[in-house]
Each structure stands twice: as structure tokens, then as C-alpha cells.
Amino acid sequence: MTELDTYLAQHYLDETQLSAAAAMTMADIDALIQARLVPAPAYVVDNSGNLCSFVFGAMAAPGARAGRYFPPSQLAWIAVARHALAEGAQTAPARLQAQFASRYAAALAALNLTTWRLRDCFDDSGAPIADGLRARADSAWTYFLNGTFSLCVANPMSEAHIAWKEVLQEKLAQQSGNGGKTLLSQAQAQQMHALIDAYAAAAMPFSPIEYALSSRKRLVEDLRANIRVSDEEGTPA
Secondary structure, eight states: OOHHHHHHHHHOEEHHHHHHHHTSOHHHHHHHHHTTSSOOOSEEEOTTSEEEETTTEEEEOTTOOOEEEEOTTHHHHHHHHHHHHHTOTTTHHHHHHHHHHHHHHHHHHHHHHHTOOOTTTBOTTSOBOHHHHHHHHHHHHHHHHHTHHHHHBSSTTOHHHHHHHHHHHHHHHHHTTTTTOOEEOHHHHHHHHHHHHHHHHHBOOOOTTTGGGSHHIIIIIIHHHHOEEBOTTSSBO
């Protein structure tokens, strides 16, 4: 078993496991994916020994077990999709997208007040900016369906958790200069470490194959290691 196999077994379900847990055939689950009702797999290991994802493309993974891999929380969204289908197959995709957008926008509104100002989505009084919210929600729905969040968000079937991770990453990238601003005052360093910890908890660990290219390495491991505390004159203490 390779390092990648161990990571996938720890964090994901393969097709056989997903099918059994959902009490559905993979053909029926694939039909839900094709209908844009549930997300595509986070990862596919092909028969040529490549790890494939929407985010990183194809990366060599020699010896890894071929298959498709889904987060366990996919089961909850499959149940949501089946309920939507029961209420009307024709309108199910639009209703699910509208539900996702509404919950995602509500999460962003709370984060705008408590965590990070989202100036494209809310004005200074906190009132929503429709075009900005729609753009963010539409983008998030696309990433949700193509499996992006399934490899980078700790709870990728929750609109609130997706928003939390995305806003934390935006805040962390902005405040750290995308990982390049590392000389900080004592207070700034404490705040930055707390932000890094929150982001690390909200994000996935990433597989050993893609970790070196991941936002987690840049904004968690590398940034933590490089933070330096300045004295009052602005020189390293």
C-alpha cells in the first residue's frame, strides 16, 4: 500500500464503499453526478498510475490502487439529491443550486460581520450586493459539483463549512501577502498563528502527491515556519 493509498483510505470512500453505504448501485450514483445533483469524485486514480483531480490535473502516483474516491459526507448530499428528485426530477437541479446558494450566502453574511469584510458582497451597512453574492455562489456551486471542495474542505458537503474555509483562506492570503509577509509584531504574530490554526482545521490535509503544490503547505506549514517577531523598532527580536 502506497502513502497515497493510506491517505485515500483514511479520508475517502471508494466506489464499492460508497455504493454499499448509500444502498445504491454506482450506475445510479453516476446518474446523479451526470445530472449535476451530487459532486464528482474528489480523486480518480487511473489504470496508468496517475492521481487525477479537477484542481491539480494528473499527477504520477506509481503503485496506487486504481479507483474513484469520494468524501464520506457525500452520502448526506446523495440523500438530499434523492429527496429533491422525489419532489420533481425536472426542477431538482435548479432547486438544489438555489438551496446551496441561499445557505452559502447566509454563511458569507455571518462571516462578513465576524471574520473578514467581503466588500464585493456586502456594503458598509452589511446590506447584500446581489451581483457579488451571485458571482461567489455560482462559482462555489461549480467547484462543489466538480469535486474541488471534496479534496480541500474538511466538511465539503456543508455550505457553511465551505464558506468558512474559503473566507479564512482569503483572509490569510491577504494578511500574509500570500505567505510572503512574515515579519510581524508580537500581537500580529499571535493573530496570524490563530488564523493559520483555524484555516488548518477547516482545510483538508491534502494527499502526499499534491501536498507540495497545495495552499495548505504555503499558508500553513511554510507560513508558520517563516513567521518572525519584530521588536518595537521593526527589527527581528
